[in-house]
Amino acid sequence: MTELRLYDTRTRTVAPFAPREPGRVSIYVCGPTVYDRIHVGNARPFVVFSLFKRFLEHLGYAITLAINVTDVNDKIYVAAAKRGVASVALAREMTAHYIEDTDRLGLGRPDHEPLASEWIEAIVAEIAALVETGHAYLAGGDVYFRVRGDEAYGTLSRREPDQMDQGEGVEGAALKQDPLDFALWKAHKAGEDSEWGSPWGAGRPGWHIECSAMSEGLLGPGFDIHGGGLDLLFPHHENEAAQTRCARGEELAHVWMHNGMLELGAAKMAKSVGNIAPLHEVLDEHGRDAVVLFFCGAHYRQPIDFGAAPLAQARANVARLRELARKLVDGSSPPELAPLRERFFASLADDYNTPAALAVLWEWVREANRRSEPTGAGDLREMLSVLGLANLLDDPSAQAPSEVVALAQARELARSARDFARADELREAIAATGWAVRDGADGFELLPL
């Protein structure tokens, strides 16, 4: 098995990856909060980790990927109130949209997609464990995590508790024993239209605890990889790690992987900034192939600039691959191209370097294009498949309508009669129907424009 090397946020180094159980890898990724439809930025971790799972499977691992949905959250209450709908209804609607929008990426579903609202029991149990061990305390119906009680707090995000901004005016400040403490359980407040029972009274879980409870529940503490956006490193992941460490006496995950932010005009795409491109609109405009290739164009840890130009380039790349696909034949690829396939996967094994892998893939494309004899698509299919783009090799089987074919045939006659003026005229006529005619050694071809 190829040695996989991964960058771990906690150690800030790239190191060989070893799963806790040979041949099996468990991954938990923080998904969206469903208070609105997701934007392209939200899609990055979904794409990155869905594709990363494919690569691990290619390496021979059995993967369990869980990506949660946060459906209990302040933002949801606020958004629901603004729209005048029940928060539960809004969360349900936006969850459905999330599934629908990410389905269109064509990368399959994660193995688990837990909803916070369906894990309240486990969440309460974990909070109870923290209360019992003295890592959490009650205050006015709320339950808070005692940050100073965790000596390892800050080691993931490399922050010194003493140097943290003490944050004035933060919610619950009056109840906390220390400004750094954060809520595990929030007592029900007026205006909130959903609540759950707990030993500490009616209320709802804080944000961070759900991920500890769900990831532990699905994968067991000490699972292999925890992923998510870099913006979640602090406080979210630091808090998750602290909760599990204190409640279970074990680290939550072995490796922490964080994807970089999607930026628009050098600013992070965020609803608070107002520079939002909803995923479904981007898919409408550019197609899922270009979107997936766009994400592969930059290393997952780097920020990536979103815009018309990068997407247009991705579309051009998609077109080039489709173009090559027309010339390939089914079956295995020539052995002389095998080293390129090896380099492609070696690049992915090196901290999942998709742009480096793509560079090799383009070399493969060029080599295949310059070959005069039919080239087997096997290796390319294998590479594209791992990137979720094997469909580019499928025959679009676009059949031109018979009247367009008739025009093309008429053009062939004109060409053989060397009546090129007439031939060009007919090409225009064909273009007007939405088709391009392309002349080849074996006659014409018709392609949709």
Added chain:
RNA sequence: GGCGACGUGGCGGAGUGGCUACGCAGCGGCCUGCAAAGCCGUCUACGCCGGUUCGAUUCCGGCCGUCGCCUCCA
């Protein structure tokens, strides 16, 4: 202010102590009646100032700039 990341050719984007990344766009050529597609060639860069070194884009220091987190944003 604290912590961190990053500054690569027209654009996007990898990587490396000395050797062509790659893609898009442009230009020239081959092919083609002309196109299209493809191929070949070309444009050969590493923010600024020092230091280490035989040699630095790559290591170290400083500066400038951009971005992220520190405010329950993927």
